[in-house]
Amino acid sequence: MVSxxxxxxxxxxxxxxxxxxxxxxxxxxDTLSKVTDSGDVLEFVEQKMQNGTAQAVRIxxxxxxxxxxxxxxxxxxxxxxDMPLLTTETxxxxxxxxxxxxxxxxxxxxxxxDPSGYGRIVRGQSGRVDRVVEHADASRxxxxxxxxxxxxxxxxxxxxxxxxxxxxxxxxxxxxxxxDVIELLNTMGNTVRAVTVDDSDEVRGVNDSRxxxxxxxxxxxxxxxx
Numbered sequence: 439m440v441s442x443x444x445x446x447x448x449x450x451x452x453x454x455x456x457x458x459x460x461x462x463x464x465x466x467x468d469t470l471s472k473v474t475d476s477g478d479v480l481e482f483v484e485q486k487m488q489n490g491t492a493q494a495v496r497i498x499x500x501x502x503x504x505x506x507x508x509x510x511x512x513x514x515x516x517x518x519x520d521m522p523l524l525t526t527e528t529x530x531x532x533x534x535x536x537x538x539x540x541x542x543x544x545x546x547x548x549x550x551x552d553p554s555g556y557g558r559i560v561r562g563q564s565g566r567v568d569r570v571v572e573h574a575d576a577s578r579x580x581x582x583x584x585x586x587x588x589x590x591x592x593x594x595x596x597x598x599x600x601x602x603x604x605x606x607x608x609x610x611x612x613x614x615x616x617x618d619v620i621e622l623l624n625t626m627g628n629t630v631r632a633v634t635v636d637d638s639d640e641v642r643g644v645n646d647s648r649x650x651x652x653x654x655x656x657x658x659x660x661x662x663x664x
Contacts, residue, residue: 439644440466441473442522444480449526450533452515456481456501458494490614491589492605499599512595513537516616520644522653523660524590528640535633536592542628543598543620545570546590548638556586557617559632567630569621574610585634587617588641597628 440457447455457480459466467482474480483501485494495516499507506512515533517524528546536544545567547559555573558580562568570587571580601622605614620630635641644650 439522440519441470443517443519443524444470444474446524446526446529447515447517450515450529454481454502456483456498457519458483458485458498460485460488490607490611491616492602492614492618495598495616496602496614499602507596507599510594510596514593514595514598516589516591516593518589518643521588521590521641522644523640523642523656525640528635529590532590532592532633535631539629539631541631542594542623542626544592544631544633545620546588546635546641547585547632548588548635548641549584550586550638551584553581553584553586557589558583559585559587561585567620567632568624570617572609572611572615572617588635589616589643590641591616593619597623597626601626 444455444457457466457470459482463482463484471480481501483497485497487493498516513536515529517529532544532546545559550556553573557570557572558576559567560569560571560580560583571577573581576583598619601619604622605616605618607614609615623630639656642649642653642656644653
């Protein structure tokens with residue numbers, strides 16, 4: 439499944455592609471190296487303890503020379519591995535908006551009729567993104583929000599590294615959430631923007647066999663349409 443995401447990134451002219459692996463990491467490495475169509479070398483890092491998305495990104499950043507984070511010019515895209523319908527065109531739109539706005543972070547969001555299980559986008563009076571609250575930690579009012587976080591981001595690398603150092607695990611899951619970086623960036627005086635995906639099917643995640651079957655059907659429809 440992750441090969442679809444890797445291939446979607448292939449057309450973005452990014453310099454490096456780093457994949458975080460955990461459970462059965464060796465099998466994932468071998469399989470992904472064989473099936474990906476990107477044509478570029480993939481780099482792998484291992485998250486030995488699955489204790490949160492922020493920790494996974496910290497480990498990924500370890501693959502880079504730390505001097506790269508001293509400049510204000512670097513940018514990084516972070517994506518989940520379970521969205522096989524995500525397209526290069528949507529990622530290019532997100533990247534372009536991030537570069538044009540000069541934001542510290544730009545999120546890809548979606549509007550769902552049933553947002554259950556997804557982190558909610560909490561906006562301020564100006565309409566800018568203030569923070570992301572996970573479903574398990576949301577209040578009743580926040581649960582009514584239909585705009586959700588897709589876990590697809592663009593960050594200024596230097597600011598991402600700085601914010602990650604302050605992420606804590608004080609939440610219902612006792613995990614280090616990457617979503618906490620958004621509020622931290624705002625607290626540091628930075629701007630966070632968002633781009634809403636046109637087709638919410640693109641950001642369907644796969645967590646069980648039912649969702650896998652639904653994505654397979656949509657992929658087949660997409661192939662038939664081509």
